[in-house]
Amino acid sequence: MRTTLLTSFLAMLAMPVSAADITKTASPNGRLVVTTAEDGGKITYSATYDGITVIEPSRLGLVANFGSLAEGLSVDSLYEGSVTYDYELPNIKVSDIKREGRVQSFYVSNSAGQRLGVEIVVEDNAIAIRYLIPKQGETGSIRVMSEATEFRFPSSTTTFLTPQSDAMIGWKRTKPSYEEEYQLDAPMTAKSKFGKGYTFPCLFKVDGGKAWALVSETGVTSKYCGSRLSEYENGAYHVAYPMPEENNGNGTVEPAMALPGETPWRTIAIGESPMVTAEQTITWDVVTPQYAIAKAPEYGKGTWSWILWQDASINYEDQKAYVDFAKAMGYSYVLIDNWWDLNIGTKGIENLVEYAKKQGVDIVLWYSSSGYWNDIVQGPINMMDRSIVRKQKMRWMKRIGVKGIKVDFFAGDKQETMRLYEDILSDAADNNLFVIFHGTTIPRGWERMYPNYVGSEAVLASENLIFEQHFCDTEAMCATLHPFIRNAVGCMEYGGSFLNRYMSRDNKSGNRRLTSQVFSLATAVAFQNPMQFFALAPNNLTDAPAECIDFLKEVPTTWDETRIIDGYPGKYVVMARRSGDDWYLAAINGTPDVLKVEVALPFAPDSEVKLYADGKTVDDVVLSTVKNGAKLGKLTVKPQGAVVMVGK
Numbered sequence: 001m002r003t004t005l006l007t008s009f010l011a012m013l014a015m016p017v018s019a020a021d022i023t024k025t026a027s028p029n030g031r032l033v034v035t036t037a038e039d040g041g042k043i044t045y046s047a048t049y050d051g052i053t054v055i056e057p058s059r060l061g062l063v064a065n066f067g068s069l070a071e072g073l074s075v076d077s078l079y080e081g082s083v084t085y086d087y088e089l090p091n092i093k094v095s096d097i098k099r100e101g102r103v104q105s106f107y108v109s110n111s112a113g114q115r116l117g118v119e120i121v122v123e124d125n126a127i128a129i130r131y132l133i134p135k136q137g138e139t140g141s142i143r144v145m146s147e148a149t150e151f152r153f154p155s156s157t158t159t160f161l162t163p164q165s166d167a168m169i170g171w172k173r174t175k176p177s178y179e180e181e182y183q184l185d186a187p188m189t190a191k192s193k194f195g196k197g198y199t200f201p202c203l204f205k206v207d208g209g210k211a212w213a214l215v216s217e218t219g220v221t222s223k224y225c226g227s228r229l230s231e232y233e234n235g236a237y238h239v240a241y242p243m244p245e246e247n248n249g250n251g252t253v254e255p256a257m258a259l260p261g262e263t264p265w266r267t268i269a270i271g272e273s274p275m276v277t278a279e280q281t282i283t284w285d286v287v288t289p290q291y292a293i294a295k296a297p298e299y300g301k302g303t304w305s306w307i308l309w310q311d312a313s314i315n316y317e318d319q320k321a322y323v324d325f326a327k328a329m330g331y332s333y334v335l336i337d338n339w340w341d342l343n344i345g346t347k348g349i350e351n352l353v354e355y356a357k358k359q360g361v362d363i364v365l366w367y368s369s370s371g372y373w374n375d376i377v378q379g380p381i382n383m384m385d386r387s388i389v390r391k392q393k394m395r396w397m398k399r400i401g402v403k404g405i406k407v408d409f410f411a412g413d414k415q416e417t418m419r420l421y422e423d424i425l426s427d428a429a430d431n432n433l434f435v436i437f438h439g440t441t442i443p444r445g446w447e448r449m450y451p452n453y454v455g456s457e458a459v460l461a462s463e464n465l466i467f468e469q470h471f472c473d474t475e476a477m478c479a480t481l482h483p484f485i486r487n488a489v490g491c492m493e494y495g496g497s498f499l500n501r502y503m504s505r506d507n508k509s510g511n512r513r514l515t516s517q518v519f520s521l522a523t524a525v526a527f528q529n530p531m532q533f534f535a536l537a538p539n540n541l542t543d544a545p546a547e548c549i550d551f552l553k554e555v556p557t558t559w560d561e562t563r564i565i566d567g568y569p570g571k572y573v574v575m576a577r578r579s580g581d582d583w584y585l586a587a588i589n590g591t592p593d594v595l596k597v598e599v600a601l602p603f604a605p606d607s608e609v610k611l612y613a614d615g616k617t618v619d620d621v622v623l624s625t626v627k628n629g630a631k632l633g634k635l636t637v638k639p640q641g642a643v644v645m646v647g648k
């Protein structure tokens with residue numbers, strides 16, 4: 001992996017003392033312009049895109065335990081320069097990333113002489129802002145009490161947001177876990193469900209859709225907490241820290257670090273459409289790999305009994321059946337979910353790993369993260385929360401040849417949970433294990449920062465279709481949100497692509513999935529995670545259309561390029577991903593009406609394209625091969641259905 005290259009600062013300028021503007025930074029193509037200003041001792045930034053105001057003057061700064069660096073400030077130095085990002089990242093939407101940005105960085109000081117740096121990167125379609133905190137004389141550490149960082153959108157802006165949950169509520173008191181429903185196209189004045197603001201990422205439609213902005217954060221390590229967006233207050237949102245109730249009330253809300261240090265980056269992807277903001281890569285551009293590993297995880301596909309067969313399937317015979325099923329699908333992995341400690345046991349797991357190896361399949365094991373922070377009894381518990389036990393278990397897994405772990409039910413976003421994520425990843429790296437997080441927060445640049453990190457849930461995922469019919473009813477609509485919002489800032493462990501019509505082991509009882517079989521192929525393309533544990537079951541080998549099984553055997557899980565071609569969050573999405581020379585196109589209709597749309601396709605003009613369309617019923621698949629793939633751009637997609645194409 002090539003490293004981020006910070007090119008030389010072009011100029012070091014003396015500050016204009018009394019002018020309101022600190023400086024103006026235009027993106028390389030000039031369309032995105034960020035202006036910083038000093039106004040009565042407060043520092044602000046604002047942004048325009050093609051001349052349209054996207055961010056009105058919004059405050060910057062923070063309050064430290066030793067003094068306020070949010071007001072009474074004067075600017076004392078300014079640096080302006082450029083940056084080039086050039087790196088490879090096989091586990092997200094585009095494998096070879098090249099971006100350019102312009103940089104402004106300035107220091108402010110308060111009347112006590114305490115100093116704070118502000119660093120802003122402006123790419124063509126993204127802004128990243130962070131604070132640089134120098135050592136303050138003898139003071140070599142900081143507790144950051146709050147951030148002033150605001151996002152002040154024009155008043156006509158509408159929002160696509162998911163609320164932050166209250167802490168210590170829900171099943172076994174495991175919330176928040178980024179599994180709430182979105183409110184779509186809502187005015188900013190709408191209250192969030194719990195009155196606790198919103199989880200990142202947050203999508204905003206500005207000026208009737210002339211510009212869009214996707215707000216998130218990245219570069220969060222053990223040295224900071226995860227943040228969220230506050231409620232809309234006094235005409236703005238601001239960066240908010242975790243709630244005191246998170247982590248069962250234990251741990252601090254305020255992050256602390258040694259100085260000099262820096263905060264995570266606050267990111268805003270900005271473009272003329274939600275397609276542009278969905279293709280953002282600022283999340284990874286500005287972060288630094290935290291360690292190297294000898295060998296990257298072998299990304300691929302796996303089977304997972306728990307999603308349809310649930311807890312009762314965590315026994316030796318059923319897991320053996322899922323190993324055989326993985327082999328039949330040509331998949332690399334079987335994920336064994338909760339209760340294996342009790343119902344299979346250590347010796348049984350060792351036997352299963354041996355059996356699986358003979359079938360060319362590897363095992364991934366589930367653990368609870370807890371811990372004192374919820375009431376989870378699903379085992380194994382109390383192993384991943386403490387380094388002594390964690391390392392013992394990981395050494396055992398390395399010895400017997402387990403390849404990865406899925407760790408579930410985390411506490412919240414306090415710094416001590418960020419420490420736990422990092423410690424699990426780091427210990428796992430030492431033991432050749434890759435890591436998946438569930439019941440969890442979103443990743444914040446982790447795909448690049450921690451090379452054995454694979455993906456996080458942090459979404460109302462496939463399990464909810466089992467739990468409530470309501471989530472079957474809204475499945476297609478939700479699928480048109482994730483490419484624009486959640487999955488745009490990080491790998492998403494959704495665990496979907498059911499081929500069962502009914503959400504149960506017998507495929508006759510339980511909730512009824514309303515989406516078509518082609519829809520399930522489409523989400524295998526639309527939902528990105530470098531390892532996909534699909535929600536398939538052995539019966540699908542005989543009761544699902546053979547075309548679907550063949551497709552799910554072959555579909556890649558890593559991509560060289562991603563294009564979000566058309567769509568509207570909550571209504572539809574047309575997107576394509578390239579793996580080598582092959583383009584996979586997915587068009588998903590989340591509305592109750594037939595979708596007719598005309599789009600430009602990525603296929604070569606004379607190419608032959610495999611076309612999967614919905615048939616008469618949701619269970620019928622019509623597979624055809626069409627010449628001249630580029631001319632297929634007039635799409636008709638049934639309600640809760642999809643069109644999928646594969647070609648060069």
Ligand code: CA
Pocket residue numbers: 179438439457461463
């Ligand atoms: Ca979950």
